[in-house]
Amino acid sequence: MDITGRLERFFSQRRIFFFAVVIALLAALPAFGFSRYIMRICIVISIYSMLTLALNLVAGYTGQLSMGNGGFYAIGAYTATLLMINAGLSFWSSLVVAAAFAGISGFLLGLPTLRLKGSYLTIVTLGFGEIVRMILMNWDTVTNGTLGVRNIPLPSLFGVSLSFTNHGLYYLALVLTALVSVFCALVINSKVGRAFIAIREDEIAAQMMGIKTVRYKVLAFVLSATISGIAGAFYAPMVGYIDPNSFTFDISSQIISMAILGGLGTMRGMYFGAAALIVFPEVSRFLMDYRFVIYGLILVLMMRFRPQGLLGWRTRLPYRFGKVLERQLAAEGSLPPLL
Amino acid sequence: MPLLHIKDISLSFGGLKAVDSVNIRVDEGEIVSLIGPNGAGKTTVFNILTGIYTVDSGEIFFEGNAIQNKIPQDIVEAGIARTFQNIRLFRNMRVIENVLIGSHIREPYNFFQAVFRTRRFRDSERENTLKAVRLLREVGLLARTHDYAANLPYGEQRKLEIARALATGAKLILLDEPAAGMNPQESEELLRFILSLRGRGYTILMIEHDMSVVMNISDRIYVLDYGKLISEGLPRQVANDPKVIEAYLGGVPDAAENNRA
Ligand SMILES: Nc1ncnc2c1ncn2[C@@H]1O[C@H](COP(=O)(O)OP(=O)(O)O)[C@@H](O)[C@H]1O
Ligand SMILES: [Mg+2]
Numbered sequence: 001m002d003i004t005g006r007l008e009r010f011f012s013q014r015r016i017f018f019f020a021v022v023i024a025l026l027a028a029l030p031a032f033g034f035s036r037y038i039m040r041i042c043i044v045i046s047i048y049s050m051l052t053l054a055l056n057l058v059a060g061y062t063g064q065l066s067m068g069n070g071g072f073y074a075i076g077a078y079t080a081t082l083l084m085i086n087a088g089l090s091f092w093s094s095l096v097v098a099a100a101f102a103g104i105s106g107f108l109l110g111l112p113t114l115r116l117k118g119s120y121l122t123i124v125t126l127g128f129g130e131i132v133r134m135i136l137m138n139w140d141t142v143t144n145g146t147l148g149v150r151n152i153p154l155p156s157l158f159g160v161s162l163s164f165t166n167h168g169l170y171y172l173a174l175v176l177t178a179l180v181s182v183f184c185a186l187v188i189n190s191k192v193g194r195a196f197i198a199i200r201e202d203e204i205a206a207q208m209m210g211i212k213t214v215r216y217k218v219l220a221f222v223l224s225a226t227i228s229g230i231a232g233a234f235y236a237p238m239v240g241y242i243d244p245n246s247f248t249f250d251i252s253s254q255i256i257s258m259a260i261l262g263g264l265g266t267m268r269g270m271y272f273g274a275a276a277l278i279v280f281p282e283v284s285r286f287l288m289d290y291r292f293v294i295y296g297l298i299l300v301l302m303m304r305f306r307p308q309g310l311l312g313w314r315t316r317l318p319y320r321f322g323k324v325l326e327r328q329l330a331a332e333g334s335l336p337p338l339l
Numbered sequence: 340m341p342l343l344h345i346k347d348i349s350l351s352f353g354g355l356k357a358v359d360s361v362n363i364r365v366d367e368g369e370i371v372s373l374i375g376p377n378g379a380g381k382t383t384v385f386n387i388l389t390g391i392y393t394v395d396s397g398e399i400f401f402e403g404n405a406i407q408n409k410i411p412q413d414i415v416e417a418g419i420a421r422t423f424q425n426i427r428l429f430r431n432m433r434v435i436e437n438v439l440i441g442s443h444i445r446e447p448y449n450f451f452q453a454v455f456r457t458r459r460f461r462d463s464e465r466e467n468t469l470k471a472v473r474l475l476r477e478v479g480l481l482a483r484t485h486d487y488a489a490n491l492p493y494g495e496q497r498k499l500e501i502a503r504a505l506a507t508g509a510k511l512i513l514l515d516e517p518a519a520g521m522n523p524q525e526s527e528e529l530l531r532f533i534l535s536l537r538g539r540g541y542t543i544l545m546i547e548h549d550m551s552v553v554m555n556i557s558d559r560i561y562v563l564d565y566g567k568l569i570s571e572g573l574p575r576q577v578a579n580d581p582k583v584i585e586a587y588l589g590g591v592p593d594a595a596e597n598n599r600a
Contacts, residue, residue, distance in 0.1 A: 183454065186453065186454050186456065187450075187453065187454060190448075190453035190454075190460065190464070191439075191443055191446040191448070191453065191464075192450055192453055194432070194436060194439055194440055194443070195440070195443060197429065197431070197432055197436075198429050198432070198440045198443075201428075201429035201430060201431060201432060202427050202428075202429060202430075204391070204411075204427065205423070205427040205428070205429065206429075206440070207410075207411040207412060208389060208411050208415065208420070208421060209415065209420075209440050209441055209443055209444070209503070209507060210411075210412045210415035210416055210443055210444035210507060211412070211440070211443055212412055219450070265431075314431060314487060318485045319433050319435050319436070319484065319485050321468060321472075322465070324465065325465050325468055325469060328469060329469070329472055334472055334473060334476045334481060336435070336472060336475070336481050336482065336484030336485060337481075337482050337484075338485060339485045339486055
């Protein structure tokens with residue numbers, strides 16, 4: 001067995017332990033006294049983890065490359081912001097409405113999948129991202145146009161405002177990312193996730209198995225948009241100021257680069273990709289102006305040498321039947337032998 | 340009432356009459372073969388049957404209900420599943436997952452029940468997975484359960500495709516050249532397996548271009564050439580039909596040799 005297989009088995013056998021360690025470390029991170037700058041990077045990583053997890057649902061599992069996910073992020077951010085500022089809603093209700101609103105926009109964008117495939121669909125999603133930005137720029141009366149919206153209030157919980165200082169923002173980011181992660185894992189490990197992957201693998205064969213492919217593709221878009229909307233709704237109060245140029249095509253392409261770098265179709269790859277491409281420009285600030293060049297280069301190199309992404313291997317771990325089923329299978333003598 | 344009744348279907352691609360007034364009847368519990376040289380229109384008949392193409396004219400009845408021009412998803416629900424001439428497995432999914440995709444339409448839970456892991460979800464998943472493993476054992480793929488479809492040798496991929504079709508719960512299984520590319524032992528074993536399917540209550544309509552492969556296991560045979568049926572009947576009748584011999588000898592000379600070699 002090769003090295004990744006061994007590593008996987010090593011971690012898998014001790015997964016509860018490692019899981020606990022990671023959670024404990026993340027939870028204890030503020031106690032190490034890192035600067036606000038470092039904590040902010042951690043928060044941004046978790047925002048982008050949500051965004052890549054969202055992209056992963058459409059592009060990684062369902063095989064429909066969306067270049068418009070930045071648009072959902074923007075819709076989430078603006079919806080939440082305007083509800084908080086103009087309607088005086090709390091962060092929490094704004095978050096829910098923003099997620100729903102982004103989800104609806106995902107439904108609308110998903111509809112062209114009824115007719116479009118492959119690169120045609122991708123171009124429509126790209127156009128969508130730009131249209132969202134144009135609307136934000138030109139619908140002055142609602143969005144305040146290119147001036148953007150300032151003084152977005154921080155979320156507050158039981159009267160305590162969640163800030164950088166009290167690490168409330170950090171914990172909120174952590175909780176949201178955890179919820180999104182659990183949600184994605186639950187969806188993927190069900191007939192819904194299997195249907196997504198089957199569509200990616202062979203759409204005709206999927207149809208022949210009775211999978212309503214259009215419905216599942218639209219569902220993937222809706223879920224992806226909803227999660228991106230949640231990320232946006234969190235981002236806005238975190239930075240306190242948004243304008244249409246916070247949501248250029250740069251965002252969508254960053255999300256895609258992260259997902260490809262980490263490995264589309266895996267969840268581990270999403271966290272890794274997000275962390276790597278957020279940290280990289282920070283540790284090499286002198287490259288900032290060349291970031292696009294670097295992203296482009298990374299994409300090209302990945303496509304050439306490791307198209308499945310750095311962490312994009314197919315797991316060698318056995319399929320999980322669960323204890324009950326395993327016992328039942330063993331009892332009737334049909335427990336499948338391991339690989 | 341026949342299980343499947345194809346009445347006078349025709350389909351043209353531009354000027355090419357790929358299927359020309361074809362009539363086929365399949366009764367419950369039969370193994371019927373559709374043979375003919377390469378390019379005769381056999382796969383096109385399957386594509387029409389499974390809703391990939393819509394017919395120009397004609398009707399198709401399955402258990403007495405008209406099914407022509409329905410979408411593939413409705414065809415599977417009705418009880419017809421197929422395999423493909425050039426294997427179309429979900430290659431990056433595991434063997435067990437391929438079979439579970441087959442039972443997709445047998446999963447009664449909805450999206451929210453999946454996310455909240457309700458009892459209905461758990462019961463349905465457990466039951467379908469159990470059935471999937473049993474099915475894999477029956478087709479002799481138990482040892483490959485955890486592996487990825489792409490890693491299977493050719494013969495096992497063919498079997499997996501059949502298992503996936505069976506998992507849909509279909510009554511009528513359409514097999515498009517299941518023995519293609521197999522060595523004589525493999526194809527012998529596969530034919531025995533297909534026979535055993537009939538024993539378990541399935542009805543089989545299978546395509547083959549090599550007549551000798553299906554001689555022994557078919558109840559009846561239809562012969563297609565240039566989109567038209569040129570002969571039908573018991574295997575022995577068909578084999579001795581001068582029109583069939585002519586089509587095979589005149590058409591694709593080496594077709595009958597390819598797969599037995
Ligand atoms: N989608 C299509 N468009 C145009 N021609 C097609 C198409 N599908 C099949 N054909 C043509 O129809 C004829 C029958 O093809 P097919 O049904 O695949 O033959 P068989 O399975 O008997 O070898 C061939 O001449 C083939 O080239
Ligand atoms: Mg064919």
